[in-house]
Every structure is written in C-alpha cells, then in structure tokens.
Amino acid sequence: MNLSAIFGEALRALRQNRLRTGLTMLGMIIGVAAVVLMLSIGQGARTKINETIAAMGSNLLLVVPGAMSSGGFSFGSGSVRTLTINDAHAIAELASIRATAPVTSGTVQLNYAAKNWSTLITGTTPEYFEVGNWTMESGTAFTESEVRSAARVVVLGSITAKNLFGDEEPVGKTIRITNRPFLVVGVLMAKGQSLTGRDQDDNVFVPISTSERQITGNQFPGSIRYMLVQGASANEMDIAEIEITQLLRQRHRIPNGKDNDFTVRNLTAIADVATDAAKIMSIVLGAIASVSLLVGGIGIMNIMLVSVTERTREIGIRMAIGANQRAILTQFLLEAMMICIMGGLIGLIIGIGGAWLVSQVADMLIVITVGMIGLAFLFSSAVGIFFGFYPARKAASLKPVDALRYE
Amino acid sequence: MSLTQPTHSTQSLIQLEHLCKSYSLQDAHGHTITTQVLHQIDLTIRQGEFVAIMGHSGSGKSTLMNILGCLDTPTSGSYWLSGRNVATLSSNELAQIRNRNIGFVFQGFNLLKRMTALDNVATPLLYAGISRSKSRQQALEFLRRTGLEDFAMHQPNQLSGGQQQRVAISRALINHPSLILADEPTGNLDTQTSNDIMQLFEQLNRDQGITIILVTHENDIAAYAKRLIHLKDGRITIDNDTTAAAPLHEAE
Ligand SMILES: Nc1ncnc2c1ncn2[C@@H]1O[C@H](COP(=O)(O)OP(=O)(O)OP(=O)(O)O)[C@@H](O)[C@H]1O
C-alpha cells in the first residue's frame, strides 16, 4: 500500500469520528496557540529591549563624578564636582576612545508664544548626538563653533517640540529659555523610554558653554554632571575603561592606594543584563506554554490508545485482507500526526490572532517570526510522532487472529 | 513417527505435518493450564479441491482455519503452503500471502464499518499497491459479477446478511486468490441465501479452479463440497479423500 492510500485511510478514520477528532485536536490547538502567544510576547519584549539598546548607542561608557559606594553609585549627584570638560577632551584623545560628550543639566522654564513648558536642559557638545545615537527629525545639531562662541541655539526633544509648537515647524523659530531668546536649530527624532524607564524625549539641548554661562550658572566652572564616552570598538571596551581610569587618576592627581573620585560604568554591560533578563523571561514563558502542548500530546496518546482498542477488530480485518505491520503502523501514526498538524496549524492561527489582540489591548510589542511558525509546526508534528508512535506500534503488533477474535 | 523426509509435491497446495496447537491459560490460582486444541494433524489439500470441514463446536475447526489462513501459528508441526514452509516466512511475507493468495469469508462477514461496499471490496487492492481509482474500478466489476452493483455505495449496515456476505466474497476474490477459506460462511444466513452463496462457491471452484475450504455444521451445505473432513477433539476422524488414492492422475 502506498503512502497516499494509507493517508486516505487515516483521513477517513478521522472523519468517521469527527467529534473525537475535534476534541483531541483542541488539546493541540490550545497548546500550540499558547506556545505561539508566549513566544511572541517574549520575542516582543526582547525586540523592544534591543531597540532601546540600539537607540542608546553602541560601546558606551558613562563616567560620573564620585566614588562608587558599596550600595551602587549615585548617578549625577549634584554635590560632587570632580569631572570637568577638560577631562572629557583629554579622554577623547585616547586611542581606545572614539568620542566623548560632557553633559551638564538642570531644569528650565520655556516659552513660545503663549505656551509655557518646564523641562530638563542638557548642556553638551555636538558629539552627544552622535555618541547617543540620536537622529534629527528636522534641522541640525548645533556645531563646534557654536559651542565655542556660546551661541544661543537649541535642539528640542520631540515631546518638548510637540508641546511648544504643536504642528508648527520649530526649526528657525525663537523660543525663550529662562527669558533669553534661543534659536531652534533642530528637533530630535523620538526615542521612547530608556532602559531605566526614563522618558528621553522631553528635553532641550544647548551648547555646554551657553548653558554654563547663561542659564544654569555654575559655581564650579568647567565641572560637568557626567560624560558619555564612546569606545572605538566593542572588543576594546575593557581597555578603554582601564585607560580612562588611569588618565583620570593621573589628571586628578590621586595617589596610589586612594579611591577614584569618579566612576566608569559600561552601559553595554548593563544592556546585556537587560537582554539576558528578557531572554530568560521568554524561555520561561515558552516553557510554561510547552506544558500545555505536552498535556495536549498526552491527550492524543490517550485517545489513540482508546482508538486502537476500539478498532482492534478493524485492525484484524485489515490484516486478514493483506495489511502488513508497516501499513497499520503508518495509518495510526498518520492519524495522530494529522490531528497534531491540523491542530498545530489552527493553534498557530489562533496564537497569531491572540498575539495581535494582546498587542492592541495591552499596547505591547508582539513579534512573530517565521522561525516561531516553523517551530510550532515542527513541535506539533514531533508531538504527533512521539505520542502517536506507541499506540500505532501497539496496533501493528497485534496478532491477526487475536485482533479478529476481539469482541 | 516417520523419520523419512516427506516430499512436497507441487500439486499439494496445503500440506500439514503433525500439526499441533495448544493454548496456555492461567487458572484462578495462577497456575498455567495448557489445553491442546489440535493433535498431530496430517493433511494434504491439492490445488482445485473443494473441502468441507465439519465437527462439533469446540473441535478446533476455526483454529485450523486460522492456521491455514496464516492468521495464527501452530505450536508445533509444520505447514507447507505452495511448497513454502510458513514458519520460515516473515510477517510481511505472510501479509502478502493473505493479500494475494488467500481470500477469507467469515461467518460474521467482517466488513469494515462505515465504509461503502465498493471501498470494502477495493481495500485489498490498496494493500496490494494499486491506486484508489483503479481499485474502485475493479471492485465495481467484482460487485457486478456477484449482482451487487446497485449496492456499491451502501455501507454494511444498509445491506442484508446475504448481500454483506456477497460483498465479503467479492472482497475475498478481488486479488484472484488460489485459496478461499470460509469459516461458516452461511452460519448467519437463511437456507435460500445459503444455497445462493454455495452455488457461487461451487461455480468459482468449477470454473476458475479456486481451492475452497469451508467449515460448516450443516450436511446439505457440506454436500456442495467434493471432500469431507471430520474433526473431533482436534483430530481428523473422517477424511473421504477420493482423489488421494490416485494422486498421479491428478498431475496431468
Ligand atoms: N485464544 C484462545 N485461547 C484459549 N483457548 C482457545 C482460544 N481460541 C480457541 N480456544 C479453544 O480452542 C478450542 C477450539 O476452538 P475453535 O474456535 O477452533 O472451535 P470450533 O471448532 O471452531 O467451534 P465452533 O464450531 O463453535 O466455531 C475451544 O475449546 C476453544 O475454547
């Protein structure tokens, strides 16, 4: 008997018992749908984190003033002012470093026309936009010479721009920052939340010199809140960290044996932790969903065993008219596999539909990949083979005479 | 007991030598009880014979038929079918023999449920590797020969007993077997229908030379056969083998 004929016999048997086939399939449908849904949620979370990390910029080090305390480090605590713009310039000269961006910050009041808006101000250099992987929605960043001349130019974060200007084009307009006029030269593309959940788009950026002299003022001239450092290559980040530490200790004249008055943090390493966490989450979700697939598989095995017992006489008749063991085995295996694969396909569709629903209702990023679809398909056929084999073998190994005599 | 090697003439379709069959059962105390159902059966059946096997209930007729049909295996002794020792054949080869060389007709018809008469008749062809459409075509032809073409699309529960048995006979014949084994084929049928079925067997034996072995309890059914074998408690007590005396004449 060729495979297509056996396939036909298996299909006929499934059709003869529609209700049972449907109920068995339901176990499979739920299992596969759960796996697809969980995988897509997990994958969505990973993609979201990866996007955030990519938006953050690559090979980033954060240098903040103050020693690292045992309980972690206090990010940008205003009291310690040991880092300077010149430190940033010096670090930028290191071979392992591509660029540095010194940052000062504060809170300011903005005005445009009748609108008021209070937000964060960042004083920095043009490198900041490069290192932080910012792209311009319109206009440009301020320039090196505008930093040198402490020009009154400003780059707006997307939310700030939206709040002040609405649908109006901000570039070329003048806004007032603490009552001084500033020319808007650029608007940044939105980035969303940072890894720590902070909104990065409600912010304005001015040259660091302008900020220090005209807006926030500075009781320690030249000191900065923190600096972003971009390493030259991903595999030299450790070297970069060591070189920065050596250079800063030397510049700050820290004698051997004394603690650093600054802290170097590898942001990429922090990102890795977040990525790992997301990965673990999706594995856990997948594992939980797999349990339901397993239960579905056991359900199939159970039904197939009942089916073999119930159809013992049929098996006997088939053997008497010439079915060999392989034909019987193949038929029962195919029955189990068809239940699994059809259930798998329906489950896949429901899983994708469910994922879409979750993305709409919970406003979550849901990612469905071809690999996931393949995996669901592979998984359900594997379940079919695994749980279908034992009942099928049981059917095939019946002695013809015993099967025929079975009541 | 003979020590001489028996000869296996090509004319003998079936040759049984000292064939025994026993069953082991556990009794209520967990002891194994062995009951011997067939005792040292020696039997030769040649191509083209029409044999009736009779005997009391429990005498081992069905057991013998199942062994002849390669559905069961003897406990000891040997069974030569068309010159081949059945004990040496693999389960695949046995399945093929059941498919191509033997046709079964049972008392309870044993048709596949919820399947049309046509598909029931066609199934042995599917197991022989013939395509579904060709199988159905041939099956229809066989149903026509047994006068059932109008019932091709009926399922077994929509057919009378006689019709079901004729479907079963069509199924038994479809692969052109050389041997038909019928265990009480008329056991569930009325006299008129039984005679129709027996005439069909007689005709198959006469016109196509198909060997027929049938089990029956009724003398007038057995009367259709040319040779009568009586079993009693697993032993052959009567065998009116009219041709055995002159096997050489048979050979021509
Ligand atoms: N699977 C089995 N296990 C144990 N004993 C069995 C088995 N099959 C048959 N027997 C025994 O073998 C003996 C012969 O049974 P068999 O079915 O061959 O009788 P039979 O001649 O066909 O009878 P009937 O005319 O009633 O059909 C019986 O005593 C029966 O109990």
Ligand SMILES: [Mg+2]
């Ligand atoms: Mg019997």
